[in-house]
Amino acid sequence: MSEERDRALEAAMSKIRKEYGDGAVMRLGEASHLSVEVIPTGSLALDRALGVGGIPRGRVSEIYGPEASGKTTVCQHI
Numbered sequence: 001m002s003e004e005r006d007r008a009l010e011a012a013m014s015k016i017r018k019e020y021g022d023g024a025v026m027r028l029g030e031a032s033h034l035s036v037e038v039i040p041t042g043s044l045a046l047d048r049a050l051g052v053g054g055i056p057r058g059r060v061s062e063i064y065g066p067e068a069s070g071k072t073t074v075c076q077h078i
Helices: 003-020 044-050 071-077
Strands: none
């Protein structure tokens, strides 16, 4: 990323953290261990990819993807 884009992203993330607290937003791969209650998805691979072991309780989680990619099936399974 360009230096200007990095600064803009960091400024936006800083505002979100200030408004909603640490853990509200993070970069992919950021080594952060949060202790939050989760709802396991039933898929070990998905739980690992989410970073906290499932869907965090009390937070908004968005599941998105192309048409017919299994979004509804995942949601119904959870």
